[in-house]
Amino acid sequence: MKPGALEAVQAQLPGAAILLDFDGTLAPIVERPQDARPLPEAVDVLTALIRRVARVAVVTGRPASFVRDRLPVPDLEVVGLYGAIGAPDLTSDIRTDVAALVSVIAGAWVEDKGSTIAVHVRNTLDPDVAAEQVRGPLARIAESNGMVLLEGKRVLEIAPKGGGKGSVVALMVAAPLIRAVLYAGDDVADIEVFVLLGRPALAERLSVCRIAVLGSETPADLVAMADLTVDGPEGLLDVLTGL
Numbered sequence: 450m451k452p453g454a455l456e457a458v459q460a461q462l463p464g465a466a467i468l469l470d471f472d473g474t475l476a477p478i479v480e481r482p483q484d485a486r487p488l489p490e491a492v493d494v495l496t497a498l499i500r501r502v503a504r505v506a507v508v509t510g511r512p513a514s515f516v517r518d519r520l521p522v523p524d525l526e527v528v529g530l531y532g533a534i535g536a537p538d539l540t541s542d543i544r545t546d547v548a549a550l551v552s553v554i555a556g557a558w559v560e561d562k563g564s565t566i567a568v569h570v571r572n573t574l575d576p577d578v579a580a581e582q583v584r585g586p587l588a589r590i591a592e593s594n595g596m597v598l599l600e601g602k603r604v605l606e607i608a609p610k611g612g613g614k615g616s617v618v619a620l621m622v623a624a625p626l627i628r629a630v631l632y633a634g635d636d637v638a639d640i641e642v643f644v645l646l647g648r649p650a651l652a653e654r655l656s657v658c659r660i661a662v663l664g665s666e667t668p669a670d671l672v673a674m675a676d677l678t679v680d681g682p683e684g685l686l687d688v689l690t691g692l
Protein backbone atom coordinates (compact mmCIF):
# COMPACT_ATOMS: atom_id res chain seq x y z
CA MET A 450 0.00 0.00 0.00
CA LYS A 451 1.23 3.48 -0.79
CA PRO A 452 -0.84 6.20 0.81
CA GLY A 453 -1.14 9.27 -1.40
CA ALA A 454 -0.68 7.42 -4.71
CA LEU A 455 -4.24 8.09 -5.79
CA GLU A 456 -4.03 11.75 -4.74
CA ALA A 457 -0.80 12.13 -6.73
CA VAL A 458 -2.57 10.92 -9.88
CA GLN A 459 -5.52 13.17 -9.09
CA ALA A 460 -3.19 16.17 -8.92
CA GLN A 461 -2.07 15.43 -12.51
CA LEU A 462 -5.47 14.48 -13.89
CA PRO A 463 -5.31 16.28 -17.28
CA GLY A 464 -2.07 14.39 -17.99
CA ALA A 465 -3.25 11.07 -16.59
CA ALA A 466 -3.56 7.76 -18.41
CA ILE A 467 -6.32 5.63 -16.88
CA LEU A 468 -5.63 2.04 -17.94
CA LEU A 469 -8.02 -0.72 -16.97
CA ASP A 470 -8.26 -4.46 -17.27
CA PHE A 471 -11.74 -5.76 -18.23
CA ASP A 472 -12.71 -9.08 -16.60
CA GLY A 473 -12.85 -8.88 -12.83
CA THR A 474 -11.98 -5.17 -13.03
CA LEU A 475 -14.85 -3.51 -14.94
CA ALA A 476 -16.93 -6.68 -15.37
CA PRO A 477 -17.72 -9.11 -12.56
CA ILE A 478 -16.29 -12.61 -13.11
CA VAL A 479 -18.97 -14.96 -14.44
CA GLU A 480 -19.11 -18.70 -14.96
CA ARG A 481 -19.10 -18.50 -18.75
CA PRO A 482 -16.65 -15.87 -20.06
CA GLN A 483 -18.91 -15.04 -23.01
CA ASP A 484 -21.55 -13.81 -20.53
CA ALA A 485 -19.27 -11.15 -19.01
CA ARG A 486 -20.72 -7.64 -18.95
CA PRO A 487 -19.30 -4.47 -17.42
CA LEU A 488 -21.24 -3.01 -14.51
CA PRO A 489 -24.03 -0.89 -16.03
CA GLU A 490 -22.64 2.34 -14.50
CA ALA A 491 -19.26 1.80 -16.16
CA VAL A 492 -20.31 3.45 -19.45
CA ASP A 493 -21.33 6.71 -17.75
CA VAL A 494 -18.35 6.76 -15.39
CA LEU A 495 -15.83 6.26 -18.22
CA THR A 496 -17.63 8.67 -20.57
CA ALA A 497 -17.38 11.42 -17.96
CA LEU A 498 -13.78 10.57 -17.07
CA ILE A 499 -12.52 10.54 -20.64
CA ARG A 500 -13.14 14.29 -20.97
CA ARG A 501 -10.98 15.07 -17.95
CA VAL A 502 -7.88 12.94 -18.51
CA ALA A 503 -5.26 12.38 -21.25
CA ARG A 504 -6.44 8.89 -22.17
CA VAL A 505 -8.65 6.07 -20.96
CA ALA A 506 -7.93 2.58 -22.24
CA VAL A 507 -9.00 -0.98 -21.58
CA VAL A 508 -6.10 -3.45 -21.85
CA THR A 509 -7.38 -7.01 -22.03
CA GLY A 510 -6.80 -10.55 -23.23
CA ARG A 511 -10.21 -10.43 -24.90
CA PRO A 512 -10.58 -9.54 -28.55
CA ALA A 513 -11.04 -5.75 -28.64
CA SER A 514 -14.42 -6.12 -30.40
CA PHE A 515 -15.81 -8.07 -27.43
CA VAL A 516 -15.12 -5.14 -25.11
CA ARG A 517 -16.22 -2.44 -27.57
CA ASP A 518 -19.58 -4.17 -28.10
CA ARG A 519 -20.27 -4.21 -24.37
CA LEU A 520 -18.70 -0.91 -23.38
CA PRO A 521 -19.86 1.71 -25.89
CA VAL A 522 -17.83 4.67 -24.62
CA PRO A 523 -16.89 7.30 -27.25
CA ASP A 524 -13.10 7.73 -27.61
CA LEU A 525 -12.36 4.77 -25.35
CA GLU A 526 -9.18 2.98 -26.45
CA VAL A 527 -9.33 -0.80 -26.32
CA VAL A 528 -6.21 -2.95 -26.72
CA GLY A 529 -7.22 -6.58 -27.04
CA LEU A 530 -5.43 -9.94 -27.07
CA TYR A 531 -2.71 -8.63 -24.71
CA GLY A 532 -1.52 -6.36 -27.50
CA ALA A 533 -0.95 -9.22 -29.96
CA ILE A 534 -2.54 -7.19 -32.75
CA GLY A 535 -1.50 -8.00 -36.28
CA ALA A 536 0.09 -11.25 -35.13
CA PRO A 537 -0.13 -14.12 -37.61
CA ASP A 538 -3.03 -16.53 -37.32
CA LEU A 539 -2.55 -19.75 -35.39
CA THR A 540 -1.47 -22.74 -37.43
CA SER A 541 -3.89 -25.65 -37.79
CA ASP A 542 -1.32 -27.81 -35.94
CA ILE A 543 -1.67 -25.69 -32.82
CA ARG A 544 -5.46 -25.83 -33.05
CA THR A 545 -5.42 -29.63 -33.47
CA ASP A 546 -2.94 -30.21 -30.64
CA VAL A 547 -4.83 -28.01 -28.19
CA ALA A 548 -8.20 -29.53 -29.11
CA ALA A 549 -6.83 -33.06 -28.58
CA LEU A 550 -5.40 -32.13 -25.21
CA VAL A 551 -8.61 -30.52 -23.98
CA SER A 552 -11.01 -33.15 -25.34
CA VAL A 553 -10.17 -35.54 -22.49
CA ILE A 554 -10.97 -33.04 -19.70
CA ALA A 555 -14.67 -32.77 -18.90
CA GLY A 556 -15.83 -29.17 -18.66
CA ALA A 557 -12.73 -27.64 -20.26
CA TRP A 558 -13.21 -25.72 -23.47
CA VAL A 559 -11.14 -23.95 -26.10
CA GLU A 560 -11.58 -20.34 -27.19
CA ASP A 561 -9.98 -19.70 -30.57
CA LYS A 562 -9.25 -15.98 -30.96
CA GLY A 563 -7.44 -16.18 -34.29
CA SER A 564 -3.93 -15.25 -33.23
CA THR A 565 -4.20 -16.60 -29.68
CA ILE A 566 -5.92 -19.67 -28.27
CA ALA A 567 -7.24 -20.01 -24.73
CA VAL A 568 -8.12 -23.07 -22.68
CA HIS A 569 -10.78 -22.37 -20.02
CA VAL A 570 -10.84 -24.70 -17.00
CA ARG A 571 -13.31 -22.82 -14.77
CA ASN A 572 -16.13 -25.30 -15.37
CA THR A 573 -14.11 -28.45 -14.78
CA LEU A 574 -14.62 -30.55 -11.67
CA ASP A 575 -11.39 -29.24 -10.10
CA PRO A 576 -9.97 -26.23 -11.99
CA ASP A 577 -6.61 -26.41 -10.18
CA VAL A 578 -6.13 -30.03 -11.16
CA ALA A 579 -7.25 -29.35 -14.73
CA ALA A 580 -4.88 -26.38 -15.03
CA GLU A 581 -2.05 -28.55 -13.70
CA GLN A 582 -2.91 -31.22 -16.25
CA VAL A 583 -2.78 -28.92 -19.29
CA ARG A 584 -0.07 -26.46 -18.20
CA GLY A 585 2.97 -28.57 -19.23
CA PRO A 586 1.61 -29.77 -22.57
CA LEU A 587 0.36 -26.27 -23.49
CA ALA A 588 3.74 -24.77 -22.61
CA ARG A 589 5.40 -27.30 -24.90
CA ILE A 590 2.96 -26.55 -27.75
CA ALA A 591 3.62 -22.83 -27.25
CA GLU A 592 7.38 -23.27 -27.18
CA SER A 593 7.58 -25.49 -30.23
CA ASN A 594 5.63 -22.87 -32.18
CA GLY A 595 7.70 -19.91 -30.98
CA MET A 596 4.86 -18.61 -28.82
CA VAL A 597 4.36 -18.14 -25.06
CA LEU A 598 1.89 -19.48 -22.52
CA LEU A 599 0.05 -16.84 -20.46
CA GLU A 600 -2.03 -17.77 -17.46
CA GLY A 601 -4.99 -15.98 -15.96
CA LYS A 602 -7.89 -16.84 -13.75
CA ARG A 603 -8.85 -20.38 -14.70
CA VAL A 604 -7.54 -19.78 -18.21
CA LEU A 605 -4.31 -20.70 -19.98
CA GLU A 606 -3.59 -19.01 -23.25
CA ILE A 607 -1.05 -19.52 -26.03
CA ALA A 608 -0.10 -16.12 -27.44
CA PRO A 609 2.59 -14.61 -29.68
CA LYS A 610 5.83 -13.50 -28.07
CA GLY A 611 6.31 -9.80 -27.48
CA GLY A 612 2.70 -9.24 -26.47
CA GLY A 613 1.71 -8.98 -22.87
CA LYS A 614 0.10 -6.15 -20.97
CA GLY A 615 3.48 -4.84 -19.79
CA SER A 616 4.62 -3.93 -23.30
CA VAL A 617 1.24 -2.38 -24.13
CA VAL A 618 1.29 -0.19 -21.03
CA ALA A 619 4.98 0.76 -21.50
CA LEU A 620 4.07 2.22 -24.91
CA MET A 621 0.95 3.95 -23.63
CA VAL A 622 2.73 5.83 -20.86
CA ALA A 623 5.79 6.73 -22.95
CA ALA A 624 4.11 9.78 -24.57
CA PRO A 625 5.61 12.99 -23.13
CA LEU A 626 2.20 14.47 -22.32
CA ILE A 627 1.50 11.66 -19.87
CA ARG A 628 2.32 12.78 -16.33
CA ALA A 629 0.45 10.16 -14.33
CA VAL A 630 -0.91 6.66 -14.68
CA LEU A 631 -3.62 4.78 -12.86
CA TYR A 632 -3.73 1.07 -13.66
CA ALA A 633 -6.32 -1.33 -12.27
CA GLY A 634 -6.35 -5.11 -12.63
CA ASP A 635 -7.20 -8.29 -10.79
CA ASP A 636 -5.24 -11.10 -12.41
CA VAL A 637 -1.92 -12.80 -13.02
CA ALA A 638 -1.59 -11.05 -16.40
CA ASP A 639 -1.66 -7.67 -14.58
CA ILE A 640 1.37 -8.45 -12.43
CA GLU A 641 3.85 -7.53 -15.18
CA VAL A 642 2.20 -4.11 -15.44
CA PHE A 643 2.53 -3.56 -11.69
CA VAL A 644 6.22 -4.53 -11.92
CA LEU A 645 6.76 -2.14 -14.84
CA LEU A 646 5.03 0.75 -13.07
CA GLY A 647 7.09 0.11 -9.95
CA ARG A 648 10.38 0.80 -11.73
CA PRO A 649 12.19 3.82 -10.23
CA ALA A 650 13.01 5.33 -13.65
CA LEU A 651 9.33 5.43 -14.47
CA ALA A 652 8.27 6.67 -11.04
CA GLU A 653 10.63 9.63 -11.48
CA ARG A 654 8.65 10.86 -14.47
CA LEU A 655 5.13 9.73 -13.59
CA SER A 656 2.77 9.71 -10.64
CA VAL A 657 1.66 6.09 -10.40
CA CYS A 658 -1.30 4.42 -8.71
CA ARG A 659 -1.60 0.64 -9.06
CA ILE A 660 -4.99 -0.66 -7.99
CA ALA A 661 -5.59 -4.33 -7.25
CA VAL A 662 -9.27 -5.18 -7.67
CA LEU A 663 -10.08 -7.79 -5.05
CA GLY A 664 -12.02 -10.91 -5.96
CA SER A 665 -12.00 -14.52 -4.88
CA GLU A 666 -9.06 -15.35 -7.16
CA THR A 667 -6.94 -12.17 -7.06
CA PRO A 668 -3.29 -13.29 -6.83
CA ALA A 669 -1.48 -12.41 -3.59
CA ASP A 670 1.52 -11.08 -5.58
CA LEU A 671 -0.70 -8.48 -7.23
CA VAL A 672 -2.20 -7.39 -3.91
CA ALA A 673 1.26 -7.16 -2.33
CA MET A 674 2.46 -4.73 -5.05
CA ALA A 675 -0.69 -2.60 -5.12
CA ASP A 676 -0.73 1.04 -4.02
CA LEU A 677 -4.44 0.67 -3.34
CA THR A 678 -6.94 -2.18 -3.19
CA VAL A 679 -10.66 -1.96 -3.93
CA ASP A 680 -13.50 -4.44 -3.48
CA GLY A 681 -14.53 -5.70 -6.88
CA PRO A 682 -15.57 -3.67 -9.94
CA GLU A 683 -17.99 -1.68 -7.73
CA GLY A 684 -15.09 -0.49 -5.59
CA LEU A 685 -13.12 0.53 -8.67
CA LEU A 686 -16.00 2.53 -10.14
CA ASP A 687 -16.29 4.37 -6.81
CA VAL A 688 -12.64 5.37 -7.05
CA LEU A 689 -12.97 6.45 -10.72
CA THR A 690 -16.11 8.45 -9.92
CA GLY A 691 -14.24 10.25 -7.15
CA LEU A 692 -11.35 11.38 -9.37
Ligand SMILES: [Mg+2]
Nearest residue numbers: 470472473636
Ligand atom coordinates in the same frame (compact mmCIF):
# COMPACT_ATOMS: atom_id res chain seq x y z
MG1 LIG B 1 -8.99 -9.46 -15.16
